[in-house]
Amino acid sequence: MASDAKKTRQFENGSAAFDRISSLPTSLMELILERLPTHDTARTSVFSKTWRNVWGMHPRLHLDEHFISQLVSQKFSELDEQSKILEVSRIITDIFSAHRGPVLDFLLCIPRDLPIHQSQDMVTWIKNIANSGVRKVELLNESQDACIVPSHFFSCSQLTHLTLMNCILNPPLGFEGFRNLISVELVYVTINADMSFGTQLKELEMEICTGIEHLGRQFKRENNLTFLSIIDSEDIDWQWFECTQKMEVLRLGMDEVPSSGTEMITLDKLLCNMPRLSSLFLDGFFLKILESGAAILKKFPRAMENLKYLYLHRIELYDLIQIQHVLCLVRSSPYLHTLDIDLDHGVQSSDGMDLLDLATLSDHMIRLETLKIYDLIGSRAEFQFLKLLLASSPSLKRIELKMKDIVDDPTEELRISQELLQIPRASNSAQIQWM
Structure with missing residues (x-):
């Protein structure tokens, strides 16, 4: 009877519930973390040491707009903009410090009214994910000023999926591309020097981008592109389409004549090098x-x-x-x-x-x-x-x-x-x- 009464008191105090949560299989804990917002994911570390260890090794780190806006509204709403940037940057840096495992899936949303990419900590964050072997990166900048992607980004050798919005790419001299990158989506991105995303790239989307003429090395005979979308982006080099034999999906749309120095081609010449083409979008x-x-x-x-x-x-x-x-x-x-x-x-x-x-x-x-x-x-x-x-x-x-x-x-x-x-x-x- 005394034992039953003790168990009842434990359940009433919540300890039994916490014991059941902490006894879950690690694989199930990871599935739960995948479905929780970042703010709630971090809070699971208070359940127990087991949850804290699982969270610290979780490979997905999404610092989305909801996470940052909630952080600001709860803790820093009374601060001026520069102070908010410093405080939010400090917390993101603390998260990286507490996260002991590799970050394989990283998302950072820069809010319209909080340009946290201006913080010096941005370099540290990108260096951290590059050293951890990140495979998926989404850098979504909604602020007015473009984000200059730190040079450490170009050492993300395990990267497979990339999404950039309102960013500037300054590839180092002689950059040969990423070994494993297969999918790239660029929106409002400026490329300032010659580069390639790598020979394994299969999907490339560019919308309202400038400097895309620097991607000439991407369109060599050995390229593996199967999906190409170029919407309202300047300086298309029509010679690229001489090397598109593997193309399966093509999307082209523009409001004005491209300023490329290469001669325009006819519709049949554009498509004759795409025998596998199954889906076509043209305006x-x-x-x-x-x-x-x-x-x-x-x-x-x-x-x-x-x-x-x-x-x-x-x-x-x-x-x-x-x-x-x-x-x-x-x-x-x-x-x-x-x-x-x-x-x-x-x-x-x-x-x-x-x-x-x-x-x-x-x-x-x-x-x-x-x-x-x-x-x-x-x-x-x-x-x-x-x-x-x-x-x-x-x-x-x-x-x-x-x-x-x-x-x-x-x-x-x-x-x-x-x-x-x-x-x-x-x-x-x-x-x-x-x-």
């Missing part, structure tokens, strides 16, 4: 500038037999060059599964569809199954384009349409649906769905 601007003064082909000399998904952004059906390129892409992709088009109406001065010989164009049948068109306004050019696609797609099963937001007429969708049903088409089983 209307590229479909204009890639003409390079040459005659637009009705069909590429070599079919893109692996292309299954084609996404075209900001397409003007009043622009003859864009329309011809779109149709050339479709006709050159005999196994195309999904065509996704986002329309841009621009200046509707002429109807490019009227200038095409629809009878001859519809002779090429394609295996299209899903057609998606966004921002319709119900124009004649749109119906002409839909007429052509419907007549050329005997396998079409699904048509998804979305009206442009400025079209505020509830009867317009019904009118367009009725007119589409009257268009002669190769497939009578295609279902029309409005989004």
Whole structure:
């Protein structure tokens, strides 16, 4: 009876509950830590010495925006900005000191109103993760001033995944790249010297980046790139695309002509070195500038037999060059599964569809199954384009349409649906769905 009473008192005091928590298998503790926010992860160290040891060896260290904002609001809300930076930096340094195991997955978010990257401790943090064999790094800078990535970063020899936002890369002279890096995402990043991310790189995404001309060494014959995305980034070197035989996914989008000194290439030359290409994203601007003064082909000399998904952004059906390129892409992709088009109406001065010989164009049948068109306004050019696609797609099963937001007429969708049903088409089983 006395023993039972003692156990009851222990349970009431919470010690029995803590004993059960501390007796969990280490693997289960690690799974729990993976699912907790950083602030709560650190607090588990008070449970017991066992939890403190597991936390100290946990390979994931995410210092996200929620963690830092919570830290500031709870402890330093009354301080001025510089004092907040010093205090937050000190705590992050203390976390590294208490973390005895290797940091393999590191995320640091720099808040918009707290530029902690200006602290001298930033060098220590990057040196720490470089020495611990970090494999995944996410450095997300939301402040106004760009973050200069410390030089120790370039010694992260085990790095496999990298994400940088609003950063500046100053690679050391002769930097040959990372041995194991396979995925890179750059947003608002400036590259100031020649470099390569390494021959193992498979995925490269760049959005609103400058200095990308310094990546020429990345595009050598031995490169392993399968995914490339370049959006609104300056200085594309079109010679890169002579070494893209392994490319499976390509995304290109831009608002103005690249300032690269290399000569622009035609659409067929851009894609002819990508026999494995399965997914392609292009915007209307590229479909204009890639003409390079040459005659637009009705069909590429070599079919893109692996292309299954084609996404075209900001397409003007009043622009003859864009329309011809779109149709050339479709006709050159005999196994195309999904065509996704986002329309841009621009200046509707002429109807490019009227200038095409629809009878001859519809002779090429394609295996299209899903057609998606966004921002319709119900124009004649749109119906002409839909007429052509419907007549050329005997396998079409699904048509998804979305009206442009400025079209505020509830009867317009019904009118367009009725007119589409009257268009002669190769497939009578295609279902029309409005989004």
